[in-house]
Amino acid sequence: MKDLEKQAEARARAVVYKLLADCYYPPDERTRGQAERLGRELGDLLPEAEPAIDLLAAGLAASEGAEELAVDHARLFVGPFALLAPPYGSVYLDGESRLMGDSTQEVETWYRDAGLELAAGFTATADHVAAELEFMYFLAAKEHEALQAADAASAAHFRGKQRAFLNRHLGAWVPDFTRNVEAQARTLFYRGLATATRLFVEREALHWTRADSAPVGGGDEALP
């Protein structure tokens, strides 16, 4: 891949991660814009996601008013009763369906090693889907930045980080999580978002698998 292509791809992936992350926050006046942008960016990157994008769009356009979205978001991701699609990695990865498991601690370590901590206003746990998606955005953006600076070593470093974090964390539980959402959501919007998330994360996993199988020395995906 040419350098410019690599840059563009890193940028596009980063943008999709960021927009996906934004869409998992409680819906507000920004949500429509973010979803629209997500539709465009993801559609370019992953044509298979078109049906999901259609759902997103239909959900936003149709009768699903602000309150409908807010209620669905709450029952899927916030509570206060039986949380229908817990958006926390540890619920899926640590075997006990609880928060703050060992995997949450690992995620915090990942953030810390990257020079990040959870923002004061972010009150969910570290392995919340929005945080993990945003962390992938951060790593992809860093890769993009390195590529722009023609810093191949750094770019490789951040690519390695993305691959490992996706394998160990986000990619390991997002399929189960999104299937919960797809089964439980009452709004087209969240069903569409879940499918879009799943397809994108699956594409990412495939992306890294292919990268793994590239001949040694032929790529820049060596682990840091």
Next chain:
Amino acid sequence: MKQVEPLKAEGASKRKHDSRFTRRGFLKVSAAAGAALALERGLSLELRAFAQADRRPADETGRWIPSTCQGCTSWCSKEVYVLDGRAVKVRGNKRSKVNGAASCPRAHLALQQVYDPDRVKVPMKRTNPKKGRNEDPRFVPISWDEALTTIADRIMALRQKGEPHKYMLMRGRYTYMRDILYDAMTKIIGSPNNISHSAICAEAEKFGPFYTEGYWDYRQYDVLNTKYIIIWGADPLAANRQVSYYSSVWGDIVGKATIVVVEPRLSATAAKADEWLPIHPGQDGALASAIAHVLLTQGLWSREFVGDFKEGKNLFVAGQEVDPESFEEKHTHGIVKFWNLALKDRTPEWAAERTGLPVEQIVRVATDYGKAGSQSISWVGGGPVMQVRGAYASMICHCLNGITGACDNLGGTLVNNKEYTSHFPKWDDFMDETAKKGSKMAKIDHRGRKDFPCINAGKPGTAVVTNRAADGILNADPYDIQVAIAYMNNFNFSATQPERWNQALAKIPFLVHITTHASEFSWFADIVLPDTHHLFEKWGWVKSAGNGFRHVTLMQPVIKPLGEAKIDETEIPWLIAQKLAERGFDNLLRYFKTIKDPETGREPADEKEFALFCVKHTTQNLWDPSKYQGGDKFNGWEEFRQAGVWNSAPYPYRKRWSQMNTVTKKFEFYSETLKAALEEHAKKHNTTVDDILEVSGYQARGELAFVPHYEEPSTLGDPKEYPLLFVDHKSRLNREGRSANCTWYQEFKDVDPGDSAWDDVAKINPLDAAKLGLKNGDKIRIVSPTGKLECTAKLWEGVRPGTVAKCYGQGHWVYGRVASKVFGKIPRGGNNNEVIPAVYDRLSGSTVRHAATRVRIEKI
């Protein structure tokens, strides 16, 4: 080499999306929507969940930090192992002389509670204005500011209308910070309606000890020095109180003492006892009367404590009255009157007919118990007393400790040791005219009415009637409740005949629920506020007694609260007070500011400081060396905080003999104290004590009302239609009915004798099961005159034939993914309270749980 889908150039695909979004009427992309991301070349990093931080190593060295478990009311001092900000283990705080290093299973379940994904994490408001069991509240998150503003506006509106009494506070599990939210805030707003949960707990248990020895509280038992224990409907190895302590020493006790458990089902403690007396439900008073009869006729009373016949000859002969003048009492009052009025005909043969126990067993137990002398314990639990007429069962079972001289004695039953915590400053000066007028109105729970004497500690009309408040709200009697705040309670699950509560809660126009887990109660709330978990996230303290000591044990935030949780009893009232002050009513905030940091004299600046100062203020006498009064000594707050617990001096045996808080200062077999209280209540209603007893449902008339005595059980249901007696019991794993959403609770449910994992079973004697054609695993419906529940049949010899026993705790229809089978629709098992009628022991105000109803079983 093509590896992945490359980024497409601007082209057809892009345009297609654009046109689609436009066609479907999307709003235009707002400038805020990722503008920074849109940069064609560079990506300026836009972080939302994160902030840049210095790289720092993980804190891999964990620490044990003291706090307190309130999974039951043992209130054990604990330590939590905190690793890098996360609670990972719990153990007993070895510094506590009450529980030491011991733990029971409940403490560990707390880890699954605090990290339960279903916890309330942020304030939420209802968007469906309709309330009912079939109405999804449709909660959505709101900010703390919006929640507090709404609450303050509602309270202000009531005060402006001159109706502050229509505000109500309902309390469930509390710490001793309770006075802030429960008492001071309610009174300063101007309402009499602070309604606690106490009457659905075990208040009747305190009735016997108070009206015999002037002590209104739970007892401690000197088990390591005793020779004989009779346990009445208590299960100390499983539930309440000092489960950790008793579990840790029970092995020693079994070797030293004879243990007899009186209960219709084989409890965890009965399984580790010498004898199990599967009594007919409701007949405890008959057995206790017969034991007292045997003790007296066989001359087994304590000469040292009770005294003796002047002539030395035992005149207690079955069926014969005794001349009171013939007996010289020492530290007791009225033993002969007691005999003449309530015991002389209560022979073992008489008791055998009622209790279903063999005469020989009654005689053997009574005699061996008496031979143990004062090193013997009559241990009264909720079983015999949380019954209609349970007040007198409480007296008759407890007074055995007076006959043997075990009261306040080595190897006997003990009261609380002295402790030196202090109260919050008085708030009377902060109550304005509106508040004074409002708080004098009659309470919503009907306490003190002619047929609800509710004589807490000798004062008529002072005991709460928690469960009656539902009827008060429902019938607007004496008025309608408009605004209510409740915390850590779940009355429409935990009180009997809960459907009344569903209807009552639906009727309250504005209901706020402060809770760690949204429950059946939250289902009816307008606002749900996320509460801190007591063991891990909260400032507070509680006190309890056991092992001959009393401890005051601290709860402190050992981790950051999950989500946006705040402390129910201190932080939230402070924030409400601020909002009220902004609206021109600053009395509450001004009062709160009088609670200063004892170390610096500084007023609290925010809710967090307020929470801390409240704890420091009330415990100052324990940790400030200049205020030292006794027990453990500390050099200051920090040392106390790090220890987490203060211990009293050891128990001073026999110091209360003839110094009791009764009218006569003696242990009263003839209760002048009860007589005075009943007469005061009768006088208030211009009637006689007999009339009061009649309208309150008791059988005693005349002098019998003032002595411990047997009353027949009052049980609902025609035996022909409802052939079985329902026996309710508690679980080793119930964290007060809050742990059913923990997978460990379900997985280990079979630690309760007779129960099954991941199921809710009704235990039926195989003899009854054969008659009913039931086999293990059958799905059944239990039907009482007031309700029904569904569960699974379990054939088990550990229940008395003619009874069906079921553990309380399951049957949540909401609460979480694990607690209910299909959330909001199908409960996992059934809630016992659905079949138990809302009836009362009206002298103590207690809600009845035992011997309350007959049931029938239907196969589904």
